[in-house]
Amino acid sequence: MRTVAAVLLAGTMLAGVALPGARAADAAPGPTLVFTAIPDGDETRLVERFGKVAAYLQARLGVPVRYVPVKSYPAAVTSFVNGGVQLAWFGGVTGVQARAKVPGSRAIAQGAEDTAFRSLMIANRGTGLEPAPDLQPAIAGRTFTFGARTSTSGRVMPEYELRKAFGGRAPEQVFARVGFSGDHSRTIQLVQSGAYDLGVVDPSVWDLDRKAGRVDPSKVSVIWRSPPFPDYQWTMRGDVDATFGPGFTRKVADTLVGIDDPAILAPFGRSRFVPADNAEYAPVEVVAKAAGLLD
């Protein structure tokens, strides 16, 4: 027993001495550009995707760049508001939330696909529901899951369309049960397993999960596509130029727009990035305010 304890203790002490060194190794001198992203899908993919972005940005910008994963949409926004991260890959709604809380922050780039994004409604095959151009009355009374509460394509925009289609009734009144899965990959899994009959998801996550073989077309299928709206974007805090030097925000925006490596773009489900600005997200803001998500 004592031997085991001694070994463990020695291990602990060694760890205590060696680990901080090991951990400090990636912290180069000078300020580090830290960014995060809303966790909208499978975490392994997020780590892969943003690890590549971090390496790319670090090489082009000449400053250390680090990606910090978070567990929820509000945690991403809070990190940005608190100044823990300077840059974030937000959805439409989370971006609007964050920019409202941090004066001077700006949307700097978005995916080419994000200018006209759509949400997909998916259904478990067991429901027998068929694709339709409009929201069909037959979906009422089913069980239904959104993604995260502040997801643009996984909640806010589809809820707006649902209310319009069902005479202003809230989703809770239309469906037998309404849940929040937390992210789009979860939504797909939950609808596929039959935990919910229906769900709404982000088309880029749907495509990526399908390519990864995680979608079983005999169990789940798309039954509706929403009208278009602006969605994801890179948002930068306003105080970044003061830390990293004048023109830094511009440089980051240009670097992001300049990404043409398919190895980086493919895990995003984006063909390329294009410039963005705050005003483009006004429609999302209006809907989020109407839904009571924003003051």
Place this chain on the structure above:
Amino acid sequence: MTGLDRAVRRIGFTGVSLAILALGIAAAAVGDFAVTASHPGPELLRMLHGLLTPDLRAVNLWALVDTLAFAVLGVGLGCASGFVLALGFPHLAAIRALCAGLRSVHELFWALLLMQVLGLGPATGVLAIALPYAGIFAKVFAEMIEEADRPALRVLPPGTGAVSAFFYAGLPDLIDQFGHYTLYRLECGLRSTLVLGFIGLPTVGFELDAAFKAGAFPQAAALLFSFYALVASRHVWARPWTVPFLVVGAALVLPAGLPGGDAWQNLVRFATRDVVPAPLRGADLLSGAPWAAAFGWLGDILRHQVLPGALATLVLSQVALCTMAALALALFPLVSRRFAGPVGRPLGRALLVVVRSTPDYLLAYVLLQALGPSMLPAVIALALHNGAVLAYLLGRQADALAYRADAPRGANLYFYETLPRLYGQFLAYALYRWDVILRESAIFGILGVATLGFYVDGAIAELRLDVAAVLVLATAALSLGVDALSRALRRALRVEPGARRRGGATSPPHLELASGRQGMTYDGT
């Protein structure tokens, strides 16, 4: 003697049990306990298969080290500040109120609030554990000091100062008890730390969450087993002489995490803006209009969030309390020598220890995935975890009973002797778990059951921290109310320590768990 005392004594153990059961049945009738998943079978089978084929490559030593570090620092800080608070606990009502407030808020709620100020840095994780634990430590240490029989104090020369007396004659008699209790709390702290990973701190829970979300059950199983190993081996690494190494090591290895920005600036913003009720922000506080608006705002929250959330929380916790009690009564023979025998007992203990080491939050999370959203997964999780704790304690009490040489066996022994003799302790322990279950029930809202946590989660997603604060306060008030009721019932039934006892010697479960005699040990002593 109050009216409640008289009423409770008239109806006795039977009456109180039946009343709690009746409330439980009523709650089960109004609550939503459906299996909503259309095919729960295959998903459960996949989980079981994963459990049997753990993928050990998924084990991340870093996450284990961080889990240990957070738990050691959180519990250590809680213990140290709890000790200081315990000294003033009997004398100052303000300290008692502070401690009650600290422990009435669940560590997960603390973490969600602290994240707003400190970000995802190590301070958030350490404080989220240290704050509620300080309240618990203070109360328990104070109880231990009060109950201790301290012979050394009586032989001190007259005129000895209170401080010297305490440190030279009082503390030495208590230090073992404190140590055992702290070790027990460290086990709780490890579980709490795991759960904090689900909201983003870099513990094993962070990876477990990712594995479960991805449906990678073999990886999840391996992570879970690595956590069990950490908990089960704590008697090896948590020794009095390893404490300094653990604390220093923990402080050194804690990851920088997400730099939180300027903590002071964030605190000022949080206190002066974020948690100020929206109608009062920047308003002229001397005029009546903002105050009227604030009352309307509060009324809205109370009506549409606190009331339904509190009802759901009470319904869930009541059903869980009854299920837990039934489960404990059914399971405790597994760990009692007379019922399980010399072979069955160690197996029963191992089973209960594993179930107990699994945080109920994690159980609920997993079951929700398989069974679909309703209160059912939450009830199963709460009943299993707390039932295992309770059964463990009851089994030990059952072994401590003195039986006649010609005592009956099997069912006759159980129903005619053991159960009647243990019933007082059983009720006391069950009532002790009540407010624990209530706090957990509130938390499960984060997983999607519409208890108070559901509304807290919503308020945080909308960045309405003023609303979140009201909801957390409401949860704390509910928890304090249940705690007070539980205490009043225990007192009236005279199953409270210090009172004249009816069912044999009963210490509070935490003291029982902490007493060094036996064990929360895993090595079969």
